[in-house]
Amino acid sequence: MPAPAIPDDLRDDVETLWNFHRIDDPLAPVDVAIGLGSHDPSVAVYAAELFAKDLFPVVVFTGANAPTTVEQFPRGEAVHYREIAMEAGVPDSAIVVEPNATNTAENFERTRELLRERGTPVTRALILSRPYQQRRAYTTAMKLWPEVDFLCSAIQQPLTDYVESIGDPKRVIDMLVGDTQRLTVYADAGYAIPQEIPGDVEAAYDRLITAGYDSRLIPTS
Structure with a gap:
């Protein structure tokens, strides 16, 4: 069928x-990648692909669950993304998990606070998301974290x-x-x-x- x-x-x-909705900025080295949790595992797979190209030293996976993801990722989106990325070759030491955000605004607010607590300076960051979430993620990030230069990308699929x-x-x-x-x-x-x-x-x-x-x-x- x-x-x-x-x-x-x-x-x-x-x-x-x-x-x-796609932005697909030209890729360049950044301080951190931020993988937004969702039902789409390609976010973590793509993060691993870009990590292997030395575009960032650390990736933050952020996300708890939504009604549309709890069955697929019962332990939380970010937790499962971490495991997918590690299976694809990203070392655990290069992954930070933010497991509590329940919407896009919280993804950035909680990631910002987590990185501040870790003493990780951020001047440029790469947002990784579902392909069609890029524009909304960018507009949210720029409102909540305007001092950072954000790039956006997603898995390159038609x-x-x-x-x-x-x-x-x-x-x-x-x-x-x-x-x-x-x-x-x-x-x-x-x-x-x-x-x-x-x-x-x-x-x-x-x-x-x-x-x-x-x-x-x-x-x-």
């Missing part, structure tokens, strides 16, 4: 959101391959739609720096909601 795929009539809209690796197109589309909404909602609430949403992204977002991809939207009234 073929793997589930994005419906053909939605592909252009999904690609529009996917491309908008949309089709990524969806196949996750095995659930609806989940990916729902998350893309939810992250698009959060860019505006969180900026309005003071949790992130504002981002201009291009017209084609707004139109794609609206069409995907109309098509029923709304499970990750948050109430706004």
